[in-house]
Amino acid sequence: MFKDIEHLIRLAAVIAIGLLAFVVLRAAVVPRSFGEYGHYRGAAIGEIAARPIAFAGHETCEACHTDVVDQKKLGKHVVVACEACHGAQARHADDPGSVKPAKLDTAVVCARCHEANAAKPKNFPQVATADHAGGIACDTCHQPHHPKIEAAKIEETKIEEAKSSTAKTPTEGKK
Amino acid sequence: MDISRRRMLVLLPAAAVAWKFVLAGTPEASPNFKLTEHWWGMLIDIPKCIGCGSCVRACAEENDVPEGYYRTWIERYHVTDWKIEKPEVESPDGGKNGFPPHADDGGKNFFVPKLCNHCADSPCTQVCPVGATFISPDGVVLVDKSYCLGCRYCVQACPYGCRFINPKTNTAEKCSLCYHRISKGLTTACCEVCPTGARQLADLKNPKDPIHEFLKTHTVQVLKPHMATGAKVFYNGMDGSVR
């Protein structure tokens, strides 16, 4: 009787071997940490968290640059993080001696936020830089860490302008 | 003024301790970073966004985002009168270099930063065939790029369009809420550089987090609530025209 289903028994054996091979393969290949927290490789969390940072974070900057902190405290830019303008500085924070931040071009950096645009909130300080400054660098008049120009300073600048007869030349940026 | 040369890694005290464990390869074992003590989200304050693009640039730098793909981006909306179902929207290069000037034509304008919403009931993790994308115990939807097949099912399943395939790794990628930063006690790159505080990281499980007070006193929404994704990015002052 078994002779007549011999081929089916052999087939069943082939299937059983296949299933066994699958189970063995699974045990060998599936990563150990799989399923630790859920249906994923638990070790992935650690790997993702171990990525090096590029932005140091303003608290790191402030630990050393206390003078700038004092300056900023007086003005509106107190809420602006250092790296918003200066870019990612984790490498500088890691090795302040060798890695120096690049000098910023205020015409580019300031305009990003303060260039007038109808889409920006009305109460946000913005100017059409072409009309406002006529091409001179923003830091000619504004100190970026404390951008508000005092009334006395504005008068002083106006007197300077009146004195010079020819086109203005951009002066060196103040610290 | 001279900065005295100090060669030291100055991080927040908590982050400094965590750093030890990170270097050992087991950040989740760090004593001050218990995975289950956090439930991360973000708060976006639309009236404060000025569309400067700092967040998009910072994210690209922090996370090596390839050109032409965006882990976060900004959309500019222009709504005319009552036509809130037909806004004009643009996002030139994701808003990375700000937006071109526009004449004031009397319409309503505003900026909407977008990113992965780190959904609590995320449709993308539901469809991943192998478990390469998942929600961490602290509420961040992450991608295991050494396990991802690149089948793109998750990209199709995301209602918000925040996913893409990284052409260098051929795996799915998206905003990771700067998991490598927030697990060290820092904030995300985008929140760090936002000059107006329009973007703020939120820890929904932390009772002292200012988001709880904010949610109580402001009108907030999530994107596409009808999708029931459990999105954890909350938008303050979001107009009905936002898609």
Added chain:
Amino acid sequence: MAIPVEGFMYPNEVELQWSILIVLYPFITGLVAGAFILASLERVFRVEAVKPTYRLALLTALSFLLVAPLPLQLHLGHPERSLEMYLTPHRSSAMAMFGFVYLWYLMGVLLLEIWLDYRREIVLLSQTASGWKRVAYRVLTLGSHNVSERSLRIDERLGYFITLIGIPSAFLLHGYVGFIFGSIKANPWWSSPLMPIVFVFSAMVSGIAAVMLLYMLTARLRGQAIDMRCLDKIAQYLLYTFIIDFSLEMLDLLQRVYEADESFRSLDFMVHTRLWTSQVIVQILMGTVTPIALLALMQVLKLKDVVRKRVYALAGCLTVMGIFAMRWNVVIGGQLFSKSFLGYTTYKMGFATREGLLPAIALMILPFFILWFLVKLLPPWGETLPAAAELRQREAASVLS
């Protein structure tokens, strides 16, 4: 990115994710399911008329099923990791579960059914064939040479049972593909409970049409007469299935147009512009309405055999083309519009790239090569093998003595 965009799309949406290879995949599995259903018409529903196509349908199904995973492999970012779907399948993912449906269908249904049906010939040929074929047959016998009446009867019963399970399995095979799309709530072009059902019926249509065409083609190549009773019956089943399929698709369309929800305006515009040729002209007019009209006409008019054959051939070709267009419209169409409903992108199909037109064409031709090989190994045309007849005579003689 040089991809032309109209209106607004989320920045990451501009590039299409699923290419022509993903259009090919449901098309191929559809042919498989359809061919199998036709085969099972004979086995389970005892439709004698279609018996001449039984084995051919099974081999066709196998040829296409073997090719089905290939477009997926070419599409994956990391095909070397595809085994992960079997090792750590995510149970909530339709795609992962489909891997097992595919495996079940290939191993538990199709291969088993073919093996059981051909076993007698395999055993005989393992003793009489020569060269590589002999080796192949010997492996296929699994070492058992019992072809007694009783064993063959057991095979017959088991085969019937397998076919019985095979019918819902075939529905599951292709319905699941429909579910893979239909369950994506983020995409309103795909998200619909009708999707799996529409996919199943369009699969049956394409499979039946494909087998009909193959039967006509192989008969002609072999210089054999076509059994018109068989052909008429197949055409009849094709017509009925097509009517159901068309009704379902029209129902979906009607509902969308009537309800006109948020996505409707965007989708409607897309159909009228970017999808006009492939959806309205190719899929609906040329690929559905015309073949239905032709087939219906053949049921009513009593035309000469040679005319009917030509009409069936035309209808069959148009059908297959129409079902391919349907897959295209679903897969590509679903990615042409923005999920913001404010814009549209363009599909830039490469030619000789990994996911381009050339590999797609190659993958569509490959099953015919496999079929040619299978037909050589396991002839489906039930001619008595001279060697087999001799063997039987010898066996009979040994029993008597």
